[in-house]
Amino acid sequence: xxxxxxxxxxxxxxxxxxxxxxxxxxxxxxxxxxxxxxxxxxxxxxxxxxxxxxxxxxxxxxxxxxxxxxxxxxxxxxxxxxxxxxxxxxxxxxxxxxxxxx
Amino acid sequence: xxxxxxxxxxxxxxxxxxxxxxxxxxxxxxxxxxxxxxxxxxxxxxxxxxxxxxxxxxxxxxxxxxxxxxxxxxxxxxxxxxxxxxxxxxxxxxxxxxxxxxxxxxxxxxxxxxxxxxxxxxxxxxxxxxxxxxxxxxxxxxxxxxxxxxxxxxxxxxxxxxxxxxxxxxxxxxxxxxxxxxxxxxxxxxxxxxxxxxxxxxxxxxxxxxxxxxxxxxxxxxxxxxxxxxxxxxxxxxxxxxxxxxxxxxxxxxxxxxxxxxxxxxxxxxxxxxxxxxxxxxxxxxxxxxxxxxxxxxxxxxxxxxxxxxxxxxxxxxxxxxxxxxxxxxxxxxxxxxxxxxxxxxxxxxxxxxxxxxxxxxxxxxxxxxxxxxxxxxxxxxxxxxxxxxxxxxxxxxxxxxxxxxxxxxxxxxxxxxxxxxxxxxxxxxxxxxxxxxxxxxxxxxxxxxxxxxxxxxxxxxxxxxxxxxxxx
Numbered sequence: 346x347x348x349x350x351x352x353x354x355x356x357x358x359x360x361x362x363x364x365x366x367x368x369x370x371x372x373x374x375x376x377x378x379x380x381x382x383x384x385x386x387x388x389x390x391x392x393x394x395x396x397x398x399x400x401x402x403x404x405x406x407x408x409x410x411x412x413x414x415x416x417x418x419x420x421x422x423x424x425x426x427x428x429x430x431x432x433x434x435x436x437x438x439x440x441x442x443x444x445x446x447x
Numbered sequence: 448x449x450x451x452x453x454x455x456x457x458x459x460x461x462x463x464x465x466x467x468x469x470x471x472x473x474x475x476x477x478x479x480x481x482x483x484x485x486x487x488x489x490x491x492x493x494x495x496x497x498x499x500x501x502x503x504x505x506x507x508x509x510x511x512x513x514x515x516x517x518x519x520x521x522x523x524x525x526x527x528x529x530x531x532x533x534x535x536x537x538x539x540x541x542x543x544x545x546x547x548x549x550x551x552x553x554x555x556x557x558x559x560x561x562x563x564x565x566x567x568x569x570x571x572x573x574x575x576x577x578x579x580x581x582x583x584x585x586x587x588x589x590x591x592x593x594x595x596x597x598x599x600x601x602x603x604x605x606x607x608x609x610x611x612x613x614x615x616x617x618x619x620x621x622x623x624x625x626x627x628x629x630x631x632x633x634x635x636x637x638x639x640x641x642x643x644x645x646x647x648x649x650x651x652x653x654x655x656x657x658x659x660x661x662x663x664x665x666x667x668x669x670x671x672x673x674x675x676x677x678x679x680x681x682x683x684x685x686x687x688x689x690x691x692x693x694x695x696x697x698x699x700x701x702x703x704x705x706x707x708x709x710x711x712x713x714x715x716x717x718x719x720x721x722x723x724x725x726x727x728x729x730x731x732x733x734x735x736x737x738x739x740x741x742x743x744x745x746x747x748x749x750x751x752x753x754x755x756x757x758x759x760x761x762x763x764x765x766x767x768x769x770x771x772x773x774x775x776x777x778x779x780x781x782x783x784x785x786x787x788x789x790x791x792x793x794x795x796x797x798x799x800x801x802x803x804x805x806x807x808x809x810x811x812x813x814x815x816x817x818x819x820x821x822x823x824x825x826x827x828x829x830x831x832x833x834x835x836x837x838x839x840x841x842x843x844x845x846x847x848x849x850x851x852x853x854x855x856x857x858x859x860x861x862x863x864x865x866x867x868x869x870x871x872x873x874x875x876x877x878x879x880x881x882x883x884x885x886x887x888x889x890x891x892x893x894x895x896x897x898x899x900x901x902x903x904x905x906x907x908x909x910x911x912x913x914x915x916x917x918x919x920x
Contacts, residue, residue: 360629360638365458367634374726377604380630381638384620402625403571403594403646420613420826423834428843428859432781435862439529440522440786 348387348397348414355384355416356399356409383407384416454644461640469754472643472650474567477755484890486900487756489763493699497660497758500703503559504664510590512558513664515546517672517816522786523779523799527806530864537682537809539802541817542669545791549586549622550579550822552665556653556692557583559661561591564649570594571648575639575753577601577612578736578794579821584651585624595624596642600635602628603729610835611735611794614826631729636753652753653692659758662696663703669816670704680706681814683805685798688713688768689741691749691761697818698764713761713768714801714868715742716776716794718853730839731854733773733832737797742768743871747879748887762880762905769801769868772848774859776800778866780829793829795821804868833857877905881915893920 348354361367361379385399385407397411454460461468470476480492498506507513520539528536544552557574561584564572571594574584581597588595597619601612608628616626627642629635643650652658666684673681684701686694698711716738721728723740732738746765749757776793779800784790798817806815825831837843842856847865851858860866881901885893893901893916901912 361458361634366632367458367637369724370632370634371722371725374632374724377630377726379632379634379638380602380604382602382628383625402623403596405625405645418613418617420608420610420617421831422825422828423610423831424838426830426833426837426843428833428845429781429830431845432778432859433785436526436782436786439863440526 346414347390347392348411349390350387352387352414353384353416354387354397354399354411355382355413356397356407357382357412358407358409381409382412383409456641458634458637461637465640466755468640468643469650472648473652473655473754474649475655480756482896485884485888485893485897489760492756493656493660493758497656498559500663500667503660506562507555507558507661507664510548510558510587512547512554513668515543515668517542517669517676518789520787523782523803524806526782526786526863527803528811531807534811535807535809536811537806537813537815539806539815539817540673540681541799541820542665543789544665544819545795545822549582549618551583551795552662552693552819553578553580553583554586555661555665555696556580556658557587557651557661559657560584560651560655561587561593563657564651565591565593567649569647569649571596571646572651573598573639573642573646573648574651575635576653577615579615580653581615581624582618582622585619585622588624589622594648596627596646596648597624598627598629598635598639598642600629600631602630604630604726607730609730609735610826610831614824631724631726633724639753650753653690654752654754654757654759656758659692659696659699662692663700665818666697666700667704669697669818670701670706673814673816677814680709681816682809683710683712683813683815685712685714685802685805685815685817687737687795687797687819688715688761689736689738689745690752691745691757691759693819694761695759695764710766711764712801712805713742713746713765714798715739715768715770716797717770717772720852721854728854731841733836733841733857734776734794737794739770743876747876748883750887760904762877763903764906765873768871768873768876769805770871771797771800771804771866771868772851772858773853774848774851774857775866777829777833777857778860778863779803782863789820790823792821792823792827793832795819800866801868803863804866877907877911878915878918880905881912882919885916885919891920
């Protein structure tokens, strides 16, 4: 999906390359760049992966690679966790006697 | 752009401007409180740059912060008594801080920080946080009409985000904040400094005197409410401990209410062995706060924070420090929802898991108050956290929680009787603070003022400090 000027988009940028990272960083982290994501209103048309300048909600101008147009949220309550039902049944049984009291 | 200033923005150059940037962004000259090599005047700092309790109550009430209810957890108490010796099993109460506008006690800190920023004429506030504090600052900035940026460490190098942090980003944006998300690494602080320089906004640090003073109302209210309800002070208050501000502010509030005999107990989730700055370990943990990865280093060296002198100094007030495992906190979080009808976020229930264990050591007529809860929702929920862990290769089993290995397994107690908080060695923690004070201040000699200061810092006496120093110097 391409972005038009004026669209709400998400951009990605590299803050520090592996060589520029802080000395105290552990090796696995030092092997990868420090990356940044921020959202804003596109100042120019761009294809996915192209550089786009955005104006953020505080009015800052930030340039980065276009990674999402009209970004939304996809986090959830996750997959079913059977252990939670087990806990629930156990607690009721301990406190309220389970089936014996019905 | 006109007015363009050429600055060296390399990591080293920005870090070397740290103090200068912070002075502008916090409006405090910390040099005013320095006295000796190690010692500084903590109470003077709290007094001159903070607000009185009454002023803070007024500031917070303007944005509906505070005065949260206290609930007695009768079924959880009953459950603890099933596993306690005869006559044992203290009553457990909880202060429902999820009732604050943005859903956590952190809004007490944010309310004063944002109020202070506005009073000093800053146009906006910036907070570096992946947690509830970001949401709290965003909510307060929305109410008080300031701009807001929240900087958070969110993703690993594969772009996978901790569900709890992703949810926090959503919540900050729901209150109109700009969220700057970063991959793993301590250079978050570098980005944070650059943003402060670029915008001239106020650093709504968690560790300023006004932030900590904001939590004092929590401790004060708690005591007033318990006196009204049961006619006396609680025997124990348990606080989840990470950066130390929650415990410090609450304890100071207790003291201001005159509750001098109430024991202050810290609680953290045990994440021993997980390196907090490691890209590959980032998504192996199920708690992004309230854990020992913050709790222990910040307790033993408070000045590692983003201001030169942190106002959060938990070892000054802490009587005990209890550690619980991830599986235990998830169990008690499910119990809160299932038998108390309170669906709350897992991180806030860390102290509750510790209290559940602690209650069994105490007499039935004694009282424990857990001093916070936090909101819950998609991503920030024990179901999300457990599902995320399982998808990241963490083994989730029922068993003895003591066998849990952070980053490899989550061991849910086979029954509630297996929830057993473990004491951290307070003597070791206190000695560690003394050693850090010597090493980090690069001193070879310690004066009497420093010894007196370290005794207060560690809630010990001068003899303890001198003995500890002998082992170091």
